[in-house]
Amino acid sequence: MERTDQKKLCFHGTAGGWSDLPSPLIELIAYRLPLDDLIDFSETCSHWRNVVVRLQGGFQRRISLPWLMIANPTRPNSPGFFSLRRQSFYEFPLREVRRKRCLSSRGWIMTIGGNGNVRLFNPLSRGRARVKLSALKPDGYINVDIGKFALSACPLSSAESDMMVLGDIDRRLALWNYQDRAWTMVSPHRIYMDLIYHKGRFLAVDATGTIRAFPVKLDGPNPATDGRVVAWRPPGLVKLEYLKKHYLVECWGSLLVLSQEWRQGFVTSGFQAFLLDLEASTWTKINSLGDRSLFLGLNSSFSMEVSDRHGGIEPNCIYFTDDCTYNGTGGKDMGIYHMADGRIDPLLFDAMPHRPDSTPLWIEPNAG
Secondary structure, three states: OOOOOOOOOOOOOOOOOHHHOOOOHHHHOOOOOOOOHHHHHOEEEHHHHHHHHOOHHHHHHHHOEEEEEEEEOOOOOEEEEOOOOOOEEEEOOOOOHHHOOEEEEEEEEEEEEOOOEEEEOHHHOOOOOOOEEOOOHHHHHOOOOOOEEEEOOOOOOOOOOEEEEOOOOOOOEEEOOOOEEEEEEEEEOOOOEEEEEEEEEEEEEOOOEEEEEEOOOOOOOOOOOOOOOEEEEOOOOEEEEEEEEEEEEEEEOEEEEEEEEEEOOEEEEEEEEEEEOOOOOOEEEEEEOOOOEEEEOOOEEEEOOOOOOOOOOOOEEEOOOOOHHHHOOOOOOOOEEOOOOOOEOOOOOOOOOOOOOOEEEEEEOOOO
16 A cells, blocks of 8 residues: 555564564554554555455444545546545555446445446455445346445345445436345335435435435335335425535434535535434424534445544534536535534645546445
8 A cells, every 4th residue: 555645664574573473463453553554554564464354344343534535646547545634645456446436335335337237345355345236227228327325234244234226317216135136126206315224224315305214125016115204395494496415314323414505516505404303203403513523425424423533534514525426527526514614625635636437435434
């Protein structure tokens, strides 16, 4: 692994040296490293790298900062990761993502190829943890423009894992059943903006701000469903002419609905946040996230508590990346929105390149 702003760390293993350290000691050291240090650590020698790969599940539980997958500054077709803590880019050779559209959920990356092939893999395992899915073909045509997906569980840890995806052009929903190994189109007559897996069911928000729930298992001879309305549009929601997108985020164990406002040119100008009580179907507008921050984009949106150990992350902020790849911005509308005063700071420095086919992407920490 090599960062763009400093030379690669070099350790020269000799007899009785670094490369000969016993695996238990390497594990103890590695468990205490943040992600960017862990990447350097794993590149020291093959022995250390093998220990990191073997324990990738344990490391995921300890990763406390989101990854930001972006294009390589010198080779745009070779993505890597940007460290918010160090404000540095890291090369991370992942052949699985080259020239493919990429999305993420629960720490996993979905790739959609030009031939419609859909795959999931865990980036920390260097592609060793993979799941292959059949192509999504609504109405018999291959749809490679999947806009978002949400996992109900880790694909390799549960036989009950299922996934819902959101189409990017017609905004329709589809459910993948791991046991049947097949897609089912659901709610075909509505336009959706975001979806999330929350407390045992999938939830989706449409363009009006209405929330519908979908069961993980769709039974019966005709499993297509329009979903069940759990909450109608909240009062005071931003008007459609000023709306860029709605997002669903789990925060404090509850559901937040975010409305992204935009000005001419699809440039974000602010956010509104509503806390939804699903049992009472009531909305409460909030003006502060307290010690938490949100991460929005082509990933399944998520929140995290920010403490002193999260260097590079500020509390009470919304970190957003551009997920409107069809508007010609090239994924450049992204930044840090401060809930306290409405200020928007740049997320990356201007020289960072963008990939129109797959914009900067948040990878959720501690998800497994």
